[in-house]
Amino acid sequence: MEHDEHTLDPHRWLECHGDTLYRYALRRTSRADIAEDLVQETLLAAWRGRNAFRGMSGERTWLMGILKHKVDDHFRSAYRHPVEDAGIEGEGQGGSVEDVFFDDRGHWRVKPQEWASEPLAALEAEGFWQVLLECLAKLPEHQRESFTLREIDGLDTEQLCKELSLSTTNIYVLLHRARLQMRRCLEVHWFGRGNE
Amino acid sequence: MGMMRNCRDVARLLSCAEETSLRWRERWAVRVHQLFCVYCRRYGRQIVLLRRALVRRRGLRGDIASLDAPARERIQAVLNKSQQGK
Structure with missing residues (x-):
């Protein structure tokens, strides 16, 4: 492995970047409980995928990237059903x-x-x-x-x-x-x- | 470009006006159209309202929020478990 274990410490990520991640998630979801869950999932995913971290983009950027995906996933799964029909039309190939x-x-x-x-x-x-x-x-x-x-x-x-x-x-x-x-x-x- | 715009144009201009200042000709065209069109008057009013509500909301939360101690502890416990199970 390229990185020594000290540089990849999820507890330190939480310490240093936890609030930034949380604020972003909170702004996006307007729900404290969901934002906390998203931070947790992000850190877990980062830990599991730590071998993919190349250190080029910086830790915070890397973590934010993961969080953005988590927020997107959250929107996709949590709100699949409630607002089904009117008001929102997908952007089809043909008409705008x-x-x-x-x-x-x-x-x-x-x-x-x-x-x-x-x-x-x-x-x-x-x-x-x-x-x-x-x-x-x-x-x-x-x-x-x-x-x-x-x-x-x-x-x-x-x-x-x-x-x-x-x-x-x-x-x-x-x-x-x-x-x-x-x-x-x-x-x-x-x-x-x-x-x- | 004639002075009379249709609703489709006016709606687009109303949205643009939220981003940048329109040329006086465009502003004028929007005004004139809105005099006669209740739907475009409503549309303009409603997207401004929506923005105002969102701006107010922004002031209420988000920027000063932080993870509280119980949330941190919960997340730390989950991370510990995950690290042990590696």
């Missing part, structure tokens, strides 16, 4: 998301409905975040990533381009599509006005 929302003349096909009178209060209710995360989980991967980094982590467009290695134009398109779908999904599953 916009074709789902707008007709040939560019008019709304899926018309935005009026939300409750105090939308901001509703937006702060605890259950809302669960629904929001479920909607988020249904987005295609790139849209989910850009929406999360932009709206939940608060990165600006420039940082987003760097993080995802995409052009500004691409980022705008992804965010636009994500917003169309997130707005609709929340309307259906939280504001309960999807059938009008």
Whole structure:
């Protein structure tokens, strides 16, 4: 083995990087219990896969990489069912998301409905975040990533381009599509006005 | 580009406006369209609301959070077990 055992100590990883990993997981999931589990799974996976660590990218980067995969897995498995139908359309080969929302003349096909009178209060209710995360989980991967980094982590467009290695134009398109779908999904599953 | 944009264009511009400032011509086109279109008025209002809620949320949690002692102990115990079983 290339590394001596001292450099690969999961207890030290927990000590030095535990909080960073935890904050990232918490921002993504909004659930302390899940975030803790994800940190634990990450450290375990890192320990099991320690032979693959080459030391080139640095310990924290390596651990964050593992955590990102764990967060993705979590979204994929935890939210496979709740928000099945309306609001989120996969990005098929043929039509774009916009074709789902707008007709040939560019008019709304899926018309935005009026939300409750105090939308901001509703937006702060605890259950809302669960629904929001479920909607988020249904987005295609790139849209989910850009929406999360932009709206939940608060990165600006420039940082987003760097993080995802995409052009500004691409980022705008992804965010636009994500917003169309997130707005609709929340309307259906939280504001309960999807059938009008 | 005519001054009259359809909802598809306006929705795209409303989203862009969250990222960058629009050209005055685009801003004007959005305003004029929204005067006549209740759906685009709602859409614009709702994506801004969504952003405001998320910004507020960001302030509430995440950046100062840390793993508490019981969580650390739990994770350490699991790591110990895994190391012993190697």
